[in-house]
Amino acid sequence: MANTKQKKIRKLKKNHSWVSLIVFVFLIFLIGSLLTVVLESMVDYVIESKISSEYQSVFNMAELYGRKDTMFSDEKNLYDMFDEEGRDYFIKDSKGNIIHSRGKNTCTNEGGKVVLSNDIKDAYLYKDSVHGYITVNAAGKIMVDLRSLYKLLSNITPEEIKNGEYDDFVGNADSIDLNAYNETDNQSFSITVNGIGDEDVVGEDITGDDDGVYIGSVVSASNQIYFKIPAWAVVNLKDGSKLYAKVIMKIDMHDMSLVGVFLAVIVVLTFILFVIVLVTVINGIVRQRRMFKVFFTDIIIDGHNWMWFLYKGEALLRKGSSAKKNYAVLNFVFVKYRNYCVCHTVEQGEKVLKKVYTLIQKNLVRKEMLAHVSNSNFAVLMKYEDEDKLKMRIQSLILELEKIDPEHVFSFQVGVDLLPVLHNEKGRVVRRKNIDIEVEYNNACTARATLADGDESGVAFFDQKLIEDQLWLDKVTEKQRFALEHEEFLVFYQPKYDPKTDELRGAEALIRWQSPELGFIPPGRFIPIFEKNGFITEIDHYMLEHVAKDQKAWLDKGCKCVPVSVNISRAHFIENDLAEQIRDTVDKVGTPHNLIEIELTESAFFDDKKAIVSTIVKLKNYGFSVSMDDFGSGYSSLNSLKDMPLDVLKLDAEFFRGENAGERGEIVVAEAIKLAKNLNMRIVAEGVEVKEQVDFLAKQDCDMIQGYYYAKPMPKNDFEQRM
Secondary structure, eight states, X not given: OOHHHHHHHHHHHSOTHHHHHXXXXXXXXXXXXXXXXXXXXXXXXXXXXXXXXXXXXXXXXXXXXXXXXXXXXXXXXXXXXXXXXXXXXXXXXXXXXXXXXXXXXXXXEEEEEXXXXXXXXXXXXXXXXXXXXXEEOTTSOEEEOHHHHHHHHHHOOHHHHHTTTTTTTEEEOTTOOGGGOOTTOOOOOOOOGGGTTSSEEOSEESSSSTTSOEESSEESOOSXXXXXXXXXXXXXXXXXXXXXXXXXXXXXXXXXXXXXXXXXXXXXXXXXXXXXXXXXXXXXXXXXXXXXXXXXXXXTTTEEBHHHHHHHHHHHHHSGXXXXXXXXXXXXXXXXXXXXXXXXXXXXXXXXXXXXXXHHHHTOOXXXXXXXXXXXXXXXXXXXXXXXXHHHHHXXXXXXXXXXXXXXXXXXXXXXXXXXXXXXXXXXXXXXXXXXXXXXXXXXXXXXXXXXXXXXXXXXXXXXXXXXXXXXXXXXXXHHHHHHHTXXXXXXXXXXXXXXXXXXXXXXXXXXXXXXXXXXXXXXXXXXXXXXXXXXXXXXXXXXXXXXXXXXXXXXXXXXXXXXXXXXXXXXXXXXXXXXXXXXXXXXXXXXXXXXXXXXXXXXXXXXXXXXXXXXXXXXXXXXXXXXXXXXXXXXXXXXXXXXXXXXXXXXXXXXXXXXXXXXXXXXXXXXXXXXHHTTOEEEEESOOSHHHHHHHHHTTOOEEXXXXXXXOEEHHHHHHHO
16 A cells, blocks of 8 residues: 555544543643642641741740840849740850750751741741651741651550640640530540541540640530641840740641642542543544444445555555465456446345355455455455465356356456565565555456456456556556657558559558657557547547648649548547548648548447438538448448448458458458449458459459558658659
8 A cells, every 4th residue: 555545544543532631631630730739839828827927926025035124124024924925945145055945945956047928037947856847948948747747647546645645746725615524424535646626525634734635525626626836936136145936836627627628629620530531532432443443344335445455454464474475466346247237226236246245255264355445346365375276266256156146147357466475585584564455456457457358257367468568558658748749650651552453542541659769669559558548539630630741742742642541530539520620630731632531440330320420421521531441340230331421441351361261251352342332432452462362352343452462551751652
């Protein structure tokens, strides 16, 4: 298959749904990332706002310390005020000595300058050595080690809380109703750290202070328990000393629930979107496969079509496993299928086609393929051992197909192109990497075309001669226009003589091709090609114009000119104004009409008889004589002689050749001449080569003889000398 078709089919088969899936997954990832950024920003905001609030309190302490000389009569009063706040803190002088402290000093050296949302500048925050989950990064952003925090929360047990091991980390709001405690309540402590906040408790203080965790009956005081995550804030004082104070970031269950809900919403929405996209993609893949199946299905026979054969067949032949097997591409043709449809119906014809397809498919084995190409054509890919066995197999299949309908006998013609195993110079089997199955099928069609003239079943194999014939056809077609424009076509003349007097009475114009590249080409090598491709009509005009010019030139030289017949192909007679075209061409040159004879082949009379008769009548009225060429070549009809007002009848050369050219042949020729004379037509005998034939024709009163006995076709200069 051509590369462009291969690419188109691959493009069609390519699953674009996966592209959509990738795009949607990317969008999901993008949306998830954006939501994660939003979540992170929200968490950062909560953390920063809580720390900022605490830091403001520490900053206020520093402001009071800076005014101690004016506001307090004694430093002890200032420190008592600081102590009443209940915050752990210590103050270092400019030399780093602690001059006053309260509580435990758990401040570390890990931390640095922090950026806060309020107006406080030169704020510093340091990690706590016991519960060091808050740090500061290089950019001054407050960071919470959530992983370590979660690990701690997962390991805390109610017993540890009851024993006061986490008094500095777990707290309870003051709003809990202590009167709700019921000493007779048998419910035990049921809070797990992972679930703190789901249900709150009141009862006995297990922490030893009013801010501890209580145990007892479950009450409906929600969102009361919180976690106290410490860090150390540092403020530079005016006298060069520094205030170190513990700040507590309180995270209650409301904060955690809000983050958890937001996170859950993100996960759920992302999952739902992914499921929707996934279902959409799967449906798209299913639809595409159904569409591709329809694309590869022939609607007439409900089987594989030509595109399937191209795509799958080429893929099969290119496989390494197929390289060791001989394959053949077949063009299977149902002969006279159209005639069957005319006699019956198209629907009936399609039913027969389906039977043919089914029967051929039944006779195929694994890794052999069949497709309906068009109308009566099928493409088949078969394996074979040798050519003779393959031919026997095909003929056996044809015999089955001929009897597919008991009421009819069908014919099938098959063209075969062989694809034997390929070997390299070392004798190793090589893959058919560059195989083009469309070319191979075309070769099979070319082989089948050699059987097309007959109606019988048959098998034809493609060979090198068919390639050469096709190359020649292409070369002739390619050069025909150039040859016409550069007058490479030459007019040869074959004289016609009176057998009684040996006097020159006329001639026939015959074409030859003298190509600078291809050499001298006889008409049998190019005229049939021109007749098939329609170029013959331009050759007719070319020959008529050149003969008219030659006749005019000879007249001007004073030669005794004789009528010259010019062949006009049957393809020309579909034109209503043919007679006018001939007249105008001759008149343009100035040649008398009586010197031009228009010669028609006998087969032309079996086209549109009414149109032909009309053209002949016009030509005769314009002064041209009209002759029938090749009378008796196989299409003769006495009825056509009755209807056609012809001037000349040319007897085909076959009358004077072969086994029947003796006494019986002479009787036929004599009667044909007598018939023509009675119809007032002149007789020309073609292909006469021996004197006995000349004597016989003279005795029968034949008007002219054209043949090798008198002269072969010759260039115009030689014919001029004859005149």
